[in-house]
Amino acid sequence: MASIKEQFVVPGKMKTWAYALIGVGVLSFFIGLFTKxxxxxxxxxxxxxxxxxxxxxxxxxxxxxxxxxxxxxxAWAGWPAAFRRIPEAISVMVPIFGSITLAVLLYVVFTHNxxxxxxxxxxxxxxxxxxxGKSGFLNVKFFTIWSLxxxxxxSFFGYxxxxxxxxxxxxxxxxxxxxxxIRKNTFRAATFLVWFALTVGSTIHWLWTMxxxxxxxxxxxxxxxxxxxxxxxxxxxxxxxxxxxNKGYMEYATDEHLHDVAKFMFAFSIFWTYLWFSQYMLxxxxxxxxxxxxxxxxVQGAYKGIFFLNLIxxxxxxxxxxxxxxxxxxxxxxxxxxxxxxxxHWIDYYQEVMGSISKEHVTxxxxxxxILSFFVGAMIFGVSKALASKPLVPKHHPFLKESIIxxx
Amino acid sequence: MSKKKFxxxxxxxxxTLFPAVKKVRTAGYKIxxxxxxxxxxxxxxxxxxxxxxxxxxxFIYGITGTTTAISCISWxxxxxxxxxxxxxxxxxxxxxxxxxxELTVLFAAVGMVLTFCYICQIAPFVKKHHFHPRAxxxxxxxxxxxxDKTNTQEAEAFLQSAGAIETKTEIAEEGWWIGRYDxxxxxxxxxxxxx
Numbered sequence: 001m002a003s004i005k006e007q008f009v010v011p012g013k014m015k016t017w018a019y020a021l022i023g024v025g026v027l028s029f030f031i032g033l034f035t036k037x038x039x040x041x042x043x044x045x046x047x048x049x050x051x052x053x054x055x056x057x058x059x060x061x062x063x064x065x066x067x068x069x070x071x072x073x074x075a076w077a078g079w080p081a082a083f084r085r086i087p088e089a090i091s092v093m094v095p096i097f098g099s100i101t102l103a104v105l106l107y108v109v110f111t112h113n114x115x116x117x118x119x120x121x122x123x124x125x126x127x128x129x130x131x132x133g134k135s136g137f138l139n140v141k142f143f144t145i146w147s148l149x150x151x152x153x154x155s156f157f158g159y160x161x162x163x164x165x166x167x168x169x170x171x172x173x174x175x176x177x178x179x180x181x182i183r184k185n186t187f188r189a190a191t192f193l194v195w196f197a198l199t200v201g202s203t204i205h206w207l208w209t210m211x212x213x214x215x216x217x218x219x220x221x222x223x224x225x226x227x228x229x230x231x232x233x234x235x236x237x238x239x240x241x242x243x244x245x246n247k248g249y250m251e252y253a254t255d256e257h258l259h260d261v262a263k264f265m266f267a268f269s270i271f272w273t274y275l276w277f278s279q280y281m282l283x284x285x286x287x288x289x290x291x292x293x294x295x296x297x298x299v300q301g302a303y304k305g306i307f308f309l310n311l312i313x314x315x316x317x318x319x320x321x322x323x324x325x326x327x328x329x330x331x332x333x334x335x336x337x338x339x340x341x342x343x344x345h346w347i348d349y350y351q352e353v354m355g356s357i358s359k360e361h362v363t364x365x366x367x368x369x370x371i372l373s374f375f376v377g378a379m380i381f382g383v384s385k386a387l388a389s390k391p392l393v394p395k396h397h398p399f400l401k402e403s404i405i406x407x408x
Numbered sequence: 409m410s411k412k413k414f415x416x417x418x419x420x421x422x423x424t425l426f427p428a429v430k431k432v433r434t435a436g437y438k439i440x441x442x443x444x445x446x447x448x449x450x451x452x453x454x455x456x457x458x459x460x461x462x463x464x465x466x467f468i469y470g471i472t473g474t475t476t477a478i479s480c481i482s483w484x485x486x487x488x489x490x491x492x493x494x495x496x497x498x499x500x501x502x503x504x505x506x507x508x509x510e511l512t513v514l515f516a517a518v519g520m521v522l523t524f525c526y527i528c529q530i531a532p533f534v535k536k537h538h539f540h541p542r543a544x545x546x547x548x549x550x551x552x553x554x555x556d557k558t559n560t561q562e563a564e565a566f567l568q569s570a571g572a573i574e575t576k577t578e579i580a581e582e583g584w585w586i587g588r589y590d591x592x593x594x595x596x597x598x599x600x601x602x603x
Contacts, residue, residue, distance in 0.1 A: 277502075277505065281502045281503070281505070285496075407450070
């Protein structure tokens with residue numbers, strides 16, 4: 001263990017980059033606030049919507065890394081042990097990004113901004129049998145409570161997982177104490193997963209993004225968004241893993257671990273497409289106006305280009321490029337694909353949210369990338385800080401040996 | 409149907425098997441195969457076997473399936489017998505994708521299974537020689553193919569020094585033949601040992 005670099009030190013250059021990106025983000029937020037946020041109702045909706053999809057996307061992909069940890073824990077998978085501090089560090093961002101998300105969303109619903117959430121307009125709901133039928137679920141009170149609970153409990157259960165993981169740093173976990181550690185870890189992972197299923201697996205997407213089209217619904221929607229955030233979460237883990245490897249840390253994580261992470265990126269890109277297609281094909285086939293309304297302006301209107309770009313980036317590229325075994329073990333290719341996937345699903349979220357708020361005009365521009373740069377900067381800053389706060393190897397984790405000798 | 413002479417060595421753990429494989433190969437013996445009760449990770453590499461091309465074959469079968477599906481359906485629905493189905497266009501790609509996908513999987517799966525059977529020479533009623541019955545139970549059985557110049561006693565002694573718990577020399581059929589185990593041979597009976 002002596003030769004292992006156990007402690008990550010945040011390089012100065014990284015800090016500079018993070019501050020610069022955050023700076024660009026904050027600057028564009030203020031410029032956007034004065035140029036768009038103070039304008040007409042429509043401009044305001046675009047301003048808020050842009051922040052909304054960014055913050056929702058980043059909250060959920062950071063949360064996906066905790067899902068990855070919990071799911072592998074439940075499966076008793078040993079292989080992530082060598083690099084599990086990376087997803088742990090990424091999930092530290094959930095409370096931070098979650099608070100931003102809550103602030104934005106609650107601001108939108110409490111100001112009854114019906115340009116974004118049509119169902120917050122009481123008069124419109126009262127006159128509309130469809131929305132009246134949904135009002136037991138789609139109302140400000142339930143939205144608020146459920147969103148607060150979702151972010152709060154993701155953060156809390158994630159914190160409990162990370163806290164237990166720290167126990168593997170100090171005391172030796174042999175025999176019975178090791179078994180007790182695994183039992184506790186499994187239990188805590190299970191509680192997280194139950195809550196994850198009730199939120200990311202279903203309701204949160206209905207509330208946060210599907211309700212942008214208040215009349216429209218799709219049973220595929222939540223799974224589709226879960227796949228979207230999970231695959232980009234895996235890409236984020238891959239990026240950090242490669243970064244750490246390049247800096248000479250994480251000696252125990254080898255090509256085999258990267259191969260498995262890249263397999264997740266590959267497999268869940270296809271899973272995402274499967275759900276994308278299932279949603280699209282059924283609506284296309286049955287051709288009912290109340291369902292096709294969602295796709296009308298996306299496939300045939302202003303969003304046509306982005307709609308198909310989305311499919312090319314998130315399906316065609318991963319399938320062709322990541323199919324070969326050797327490309328899943330190639331650091332450069334996996335880095336490229338991970339950046340492409342994170343960007344691609346950001347575009348996916350863009351067309352999902354903005355496609356409903358600004359139906360006639362594609363608003364993608366400097367403001368979107370400015371807000372994105374804030375979240376990228378904050379993520380780099382927060383995750384590197386979290387990585388530096390703990391030893392990189394859970395020395396006494398019962399599965400560490402299994403992870404070190406892992407091969408595929 | 410050619411009979412050959414083999415030297416057989418049995419090992420009881422993987423830990424002795426791996427160094428033994430290395431030693432036997434460096435000593436210049438030709439290992440015909442190692443029969444193990446379960447798939448041993450890394451053994452193919454230790455034996456110096458090249459990576460299988462089965463997945464490349466699978467990819468080609470898959471592409472064949474996709475092509476078959478798209479050409480058949482598009483020909484039928486646009487040229488041969490165009491039907492108006494729910495007002496959809498004749499070239500209704502989204503509706504065909506599931507079928508294209510299924511045929512891709514079907515061709516790839518069936519093709520790969522048949523290719524695998526062909527490469528490994530397994531089929532109903534195709535029979536191959538068993539070097540040791542316990543290879544299906546708890547022994548790792550290494551089989552060395554002898555040439556005219558191989559000294560079998562020396563080879564057996566070498567295997568024993570490498571950790572084999574049991575060695576023997578056999579003259580056996582190296583390929584496959586059509587037959588049934590219950591008719592013409594008792595599979596787990598005594599083998600004819602040749603000195």
